[in-house]
Structures are given as C-alpha cells and as structure tokens.
Amino acid sequence: MTQAMDSLGPLSVYVQAAEARSFTLAGQRLGISSSAVGKAVARLEERLGVKLLHRSTRSITLTPEGSMFLARCRQILAEMEAAELELSQTREKPTGLLRVSMPLVGMLMMPTLSAFMETWPDIELDIDFTDRVVDVIEEGFDAVIRTGDVSDSRLMTRTLGEVRFKLVGTPAYFERNGVPSCAEELTSHRCLLHRYPSTGKFEPWFSGDADGVSSDNLPRAAVSNAIEPLLEMTKSGLGIACLPDFSVNQYLESGQLISVLDDTVKHSATFRLLWPSSRFMSPKVRVFVDYLANSLFPATTR
Numbered sequence: 001m002t003q004a005m006d007s008l009g010p011l012s013v014y015v016q017a018a019e020a021r022s023f024t025l026a027g028q029r030l031g032i033s034s035s036a037v038g039k040a041v042a043r044l045e046e047r048l049g050v051k052l053l054h055r056s057t058r059s060i061t062l063t064p065e066g067s068m069f070l071a072r073c074r075q076i077l078a079e080m081e082a083a084e085l086e087l088s089q090t091r092e093k094p095t096g097l098l099r100v101s102m103p104l105v106g107m108l109m110m111p112t113l114s115a116f117m118e119t120w121p122d123i124e125l126d127i128d129f130t131d132r133v134v135d136v137i138e139e140g141f142d143a144v145i146r147t148g149d150v151s152d153s154r155l156m157t158r159t160l161g162e163v164r165f166k167l168v169g170t171p172a173y174f175e176r177n178g179v180p181s182c183a184e185e186l187t188s189h190r191c192l193l194h195r196y197p198s199t200g201k202f203e204p205w206f207s208g209d210a211d212g213v214s215s216d217n218l219p220r221a222a223v224s225n226a227i228e229p230l231l232e233m234t235k236s237g238l239g240i241a242c243l244p245d246f247s248v249n250q251y252l253e254s255g256q257l258i259s260v261l262d263d264t265v266k267h268s269a270t271f272r273l274l275w276p277s278s279r280f281m282s283p284k285v286r287v288f289v290d291y292l293a294n295s296l297f298p299a300t301t302r
Contacts, residue, residue, distance in 0.1 A: 011073045013040040014052065018070045021060050094283040095122040101134045101144040102127060104197070105227045108247040112295045116288065123284050131197050137276050143285050145292075147269040155274045156281075158289060161297025165267040166259040167205065168248050169240035174258060183213040183264050190221035190239035197225040204267050205242040242267060246296050271297075 016026040016037070023034040023041075030037070038055075045052050052066035062070065102109070107129055117125060128134070128141075136144050136155060145160070173190075180186050183206060193215060194203040202215035202223075221239040224230050230241045231248070235256065242265060251257040273289050275281065281289075 010040050010044045011077060013037055014044055015070065015073050015077060017041055017060070018053065018062055018066060023060070093122065094120055094287050096284055097124045097126055098143070098284050098288060099126045099141045100128070100288070101136070101139075101141050102129055103145065103147060104129055104131050104225070105244060105247075106145060107226070107228050108231065108244070109292070109296065112292065115295070116291045119291065120284075120287055123288070133198075136274055142275065142282070143288065144274045145271060146274060147271055154277055156277045158273045160271040160273055160289065160293045163244045163246060163269045163271060163297075165205070165242045165265055165269075166245055166248055166252070167240060167242050167261050167265045168234060168252070168257045168259050170235065170237040170256065171258055173237045173240065174260070179258075179260055183261065186213060186218055186240075186261075189219065191218040192230045192233050192239040192241035193218065193220055193223045194227055194230055194242075195223050195225050203242070205265060206267065244269070 013026070013030065013032075016029050017023055020026045020029065023037040027034040027037045041053060048069075050065045050069075051063050052069055054061045054063060106127075113125065113127070117123070133146075134141060134144060147163075177189055178185075180189060186205075195201070196203060204215050205218070206213065222230070222233055227243060227247065231243055233239060234241045234243070235251065240260075248257055248259075252259060273292075275285060
C-alpha cells in the first residue's frame with residue numbers, strides 16, 4: 001500500500017469512495033489507484049463482517065449498513081481534523097477578535113476582564129452584555145457565558161464554576177438597623193432587589209423554606225434589573241442586597257461589607273461557557289475560559 005494510503009487510512013478511503021460512488025474518482029482524489037481503493041474497501045468490509053457497497057460495472061451504491069457507517073466515518077474524521085487543528089494552534093500566540101456574549105451580571109467581572117486584556121494584549125475583546133438569549137451561531141459569537149442549563153445541541157459547553165450569593169450590607173447600616181438573625185427579621189430591613197429583565201421576576205434570596213420569607217414579600221427600598229447599581233447602593237449603606245460572591249469578596253475582606261445569614265442564603269448559579277460544536281476551541285477562546293475560571297472560580301473543581 002502506498003504512503004498516501006497509509007496516511008489517510010481505510011476510513012478516509014471508504015468515505016471518498018462512498019461519496020464519489022466511484023473507485024476511479026476516489027483514487028484520483030486520493031492520488032492512488034482505483035484497485036487500491038477497491039482492496040481497501042474490501043478489507044474494511046471483511047474486518048467489519050458486513051457489506052458496505054454494492055459494486056456494478058457502471059457504479060457503486062451504498063448498502064443500508066454502508067450509509068450508516070458513512071455518517072459515522074464523517075463524524076470521526078471531522079473530529080480527528082478538529083483535534084489536529086486544535087493541537088497545531090496551541091503552539092500559536094492567541095490573537096485576533098474575540099466576540100463574547102455575557103449576562104448583565106458580567107459587568108461586575110470588569111476588573112477580571114481588564115486584567116485579562118493586560119495579560120493577552122493581542123486579543124481584541126468585543127463583549128455584548130445582555131440577559132437576552134442570543135443565537136450563538138447565527139449572531140457569530142465565538143463564545144457565550146450563561147447561567148443555568150444548556151439545551152442547544154448545536155453547542156459545546158464547559159462549566160466555569162459555581163457562583164454563590166451572599167446577603168451583605170455595610171457595618172454602618174447594620175449598626176443603625178440591627179443584624180438580622182433569621183429570614184423573618186428581614187421584613188424590617190431596607191432590601192435592594194434584583195429583577196430579572198427577561199422574566200420580570202425577582203431573583204430569589206433563599207432556596208426552599210426560609211420561615212415563609214421570599215423575595216416577593218420583602219420590603220423594597222430599590223429594585224434594579226442589573227446587579228451593578230445594587231452593589232453601589234449597598235456599599236453606600238442604603239440597604240442590604242443578595243449579590244454574587246465574586247462581586248463582594250474584596251469588600252468583605254476589607255471590612256467594607258459584612259455578610260449575614262450565611263446558613264440561610266442558599267441561592268447559587270452555575271456559569272457555563274458555550275461555543276459552536278462545529279468549531280474547535282481556538283487558542284484565544286481557551287485562554288479566555290481558563291483565565292475566567294482561574295480568576296473568578298479558583299476553588300471550584302471543574
């Protein structure tokens with residue numbers, strides 16, 4: 001068998017023969033003889049114990065088994081090609097435009113995103129902040145960061161990490177209004193609530209029973225469809241809010257904010273990265289994902 005045959009392998013030979021419906025045309029495409037194509041297909045049939053092609057003097061046609069096997073071979077060869085391309089590009093320096101869609105809460109990730117830009121200056125970030133469910137493929141995004149479950153079979157996914165929420169306020173606020181010891185005592189506090197822009201519902205502060213208290217019956221000092229204003233109001237001592245941990249950890253460490261009812265607040269969200277399944281994860285996407293995962297979720301097992 002020729003070197004071309006060895007490098008392409010019997011699956012590639014079969015795919016070419018099945019698609020061309022001709023051993024001669026397949027051989028021309030592969031740079032080998034038609035008899036070599038025929039022998040390769042025959043050996044494959046013998047190994048599998050099934051007839052893949054019907055031969056005649058004029059043409060070849062696929063058997064039902066051959067048609068099923070062709071679809072699987074195409075998938076295998078596409079995965080091999082993507083893997084080889086991905087491996088070859090890992091040696092390249094990540095560069096170019098990176099179009100990313102992120103939820104509005106992602107605005108609180110700006111310090112991390114700024115640090116990413118400093119680390120990878122040759123990557124041009126084009127970020128769309130929205131809670132709208134974008135069509136990743138139709139709108140041409142390289143990657144999308146979302147919370148919740150993923151149901152689109154056209155997309156590949158990787159879990160970045162889990163965000164836990166904390167109920168926080170300033171020391172001065174709690175000194176004036178008291179520190180709540182249970183969820184029921186929140187009914188006497190100034191609560192800063194987040195409303196989902198997509199559904200109009202309030203983001204829950206608790207999962208399950210919390211003394212009959214829910215976000216719907218908390219007293220509202222302010223409501224916002226974005227997290228960033230709630231954080232600023234909380235830091236100004238205007239009330240208490242339930243905010244993602246990555247947005248408040250630095251303020252908790254400095255003592256600017258205090259968290260309360262940690263055993264009661266069980267609300268969490270899983271962040272995932274999505275990208276089109278027809279594409280390999282390019283170097284620029286890979287370093288972006290790794291940077292966010294290591295910076296925002298360093299303690300999360302992925």
